Amino acid sequence: MIEVKDLTFSYGKDKKALHGLNFTVEDGEIFGFLGPNGSGKSTTQKILTGILKGHGGKVSLFGQDIASVHNREFFQKIGVLFEFPYLYSNLSAVDNLRYFSAFYPKEQLRDIGEVLEKLEFKSDFIKKPVSSYSKGMRQRASMARALISNPRLLFLDEPTSGLDPSGAVLFRRIIEEERRKGTTVFLTTHNMLDADLLCDRVAFLSSGEIVALDTPGNLKEKNSNRHIRIDYLYQGKREEKVIDIHELEAGMSFLHDEIISIHSQEPTLEDMFIQYTGRGLS
Numbered sequence: 001m002i003e004v005k006d007l008t009f010s011y012g013k014d015k016k017a018l019h020g021l022n023f024t025v026e027d028g029e030i031f032g033f034l035g036p037n038g039s040g041k042s043t044t045q046k047i048l049t050g051i052l053k054g055h056g057g058k059v060s061l062f063g064q065d066i067a068s069v070h071n072r073e074f075f076q077k078i079g080v081l082f083e084f085p086y087l088y089s090n091l092s093a094v095d096n097l098r099y100f101s102a103f104y105p106k107e108q109l110r111d112i113g114e115v116l117e118k119l120e121f122k123s124d125f126i127k128k129p130v131s132s133y134s135k136g137m138r139q140r141a142s143m144a145r146a147l148i149s150n151p152r153l154l155f156l157d158e159p160t161s162g163l164d165p166s167g168a169v170l171f172r173r174i175i176e177e178e179r180r181k182g183t184t185v186f187l188t189t190h191n192m193l194d195a196d197l198l199c200d201r202v203a204f205l206s207s208g209e210i211v212a213l214d215t216p217g218n219l220k221e222k223n224s225n226r227h228i229r230i231d232y233l234y235q236g237k238r239e240e241k242v243i244d245i246h247e248l249e250a251g252m253s254f255l256h257d258e259i260i261s262i263h264s265q266e267p268t269l270e271d272m273f274i275q276y277t278g279r280g281l282s
């Protein structure tokens, strides 16, 4: 679906933002693109969606080189939810969606009411201007804009930002539903939970370079120290012990009266990111 080969980009003469990225995103995959501020995520996303011109290397979407496509049909297959505001703030959610729907063939469109309902959009706000919405309602309207055209490829930038926990769960469910339908998703995020729960594979970006690319499970497993923490009671006192997972096969060979809990100390995706890049995600 997406093929990126030796992708470079410079802002002006001396500001090199991307240093030769190589990756592919398969059809129907949720691909996570993770990196701290300034690592080059937006630059990559803008190149992939045709907003930013003048890159080096090759970027193909749907088997076509992005540098040589100019037709509307190509971009009609793409849906985007970007962080910068791209809704008309003086229009309501419905009027925004009606306006943007006009750019797509009728048979491709979803029903505006159904999409807003799926996103649990509060009905009192449907006709109020976007400028009066909370961040969460704005995010729902933006997601509706991304989904209204039934895209085959979705670019989502921080989709759960500004949502409360139940809103984030709802959005993750919707993104998974899209995957089940066969939609390919390119997800840019700082949110490690989203990346871990949703992504088939993730790329870690640092200073314009991909420093790791694999499934979240493999990234954690490859680097796991395979330790287990045991909390237990001995002679009326609470104690804690960290043992290697293989020691467990010999049983609980230390003195104890009662085991309280056992936790595997698997690294998180964020631990892995820090290990690969030496930096956190903020």
Ligand SMILES: Nc1ncnc2c1ncn2[C@@H]1O[C@H](COP(=O)(O)OP(=O)(O)OP(=O)(O)O)[C@@H](O)[C@H]1O
Pocket (backbone or CB within 6 Å): 011, 015, 016, 017, 035, 036, 037, 038, 039, 040, 041, 042, 043, 044
């Ligand atoms: N318009 C611009 N002019 C000059 N330099 C830019 C411009 N936009 C981005 N850069 C630089 O390019 C590099 C990559 O920036 P980019 O915005 O792609 O990073 P990012 O990972 O998306 O960061 P964030 O998480 O803050 O959005 C940074 O060093 C940034 O300062």
